[in-house]
Amino acid sequence: EAGVTQSPTHLIKTRGQQATLRCSPISGHTSVYWYQQALGLGLQFLLWYDEGEERNRGNFPPRFSGRQFPNYSSELNVNALELEDSALYLCASSLRAASTSTDTQYFGPGTRLTVL
Amino acid sequence: DQQVKQNSPSLSVQEGRISILNCDYTNSMFDYFLWYKKYPAEGPTFLISISSIKDKNEDGRFTVFLNKSAKHLSLHIVPSQPGDSAVYFCAASALGDKIIFGKGTRLHILP
Numbered sequence: 001e002a003g004v005t006q007s008p009t010h011l012i013k014t015r016g017q018q019a020t021l022r023c024s025p026i027s028g029h030t031s032v033y034w035y036q037q038a039l040g041l042g043l044q045f046l047l048w049y050d051e052g053e054e055r056n057r058g059n060f061p062p063r064f065s066g067r068q069f070p071n072y073s074s075e076l077n078v079n080a081l082e083l084e085d086s087a088l089y090l091c092a093s094s095l096r097a098a099s100t101s102t103d104t105q106y107f108g109p110g111t112r113l114t115v116l
Numbered sequence: 117d118q119q120v121k122q123n124s125p126s127l128s129v130q131e132g133r134i135s136i137l138n139c140d141y142t143n144s145m146f147d148y149f150l151w152y153k154k155y156p157a158e159g160p161t162f163l164i165s166i167s168s169i170k171d172k173n174e175d176g177r178f179t180v181f182l183n184k185s186a187k188h189l190s191l192h193i194v195p196s197q198p199g200d201s202a203v204y205f206c207a208a209s210a211l212g213d214k215i216i217f218g219k220g221t222r223l224h225i226l227p
Contacts, residue, residue, distance in 0.1 A: 090160070106161075
């Protein structure tokens, strides 16, 4: 069974540009989560999508946005890139929205975004 | 405001001994706690979890202890093996809401 996949592996952009990161969940999973792992800050929750709807959002500015497609894959868009957006962006998927907190999230390998 | 705290950035343990990773939390609404393990260049992988109705959960060499009154949980690895060298993230969630992660503790298993 294929795990969560993310593309690209690495992405280099300059300040002010836009970045698009992609995630394909495990087959059968309907929930997709995005996290940012910046240096020294651990994993910061960004966004949570389930069945095409945004379910929750972390404390990030509106220039961080995303969407979930009918096939449950997801895209994270970061507009007007700033230097501090440089981080590892991790996507995770779970079988369904973790309403009972028992659905394990499975993580992809991440996309390393570098903003110059 | 950090709701899940892992105060030790790194920990070194001799192979074969017990590794104890600690985690503190501030939100009394948290009802589910998880530990994830992360190798370099890979995403975190789920290790073990515990519900707030329990105070201990064991899975092979891994045991998680929860002390609700102290808002503290710990992960015990016995015996520690070289493959256990990784970054360990403590995480918590409340009533099915988003999962909050700690900053992680890097565990080094020494030969």
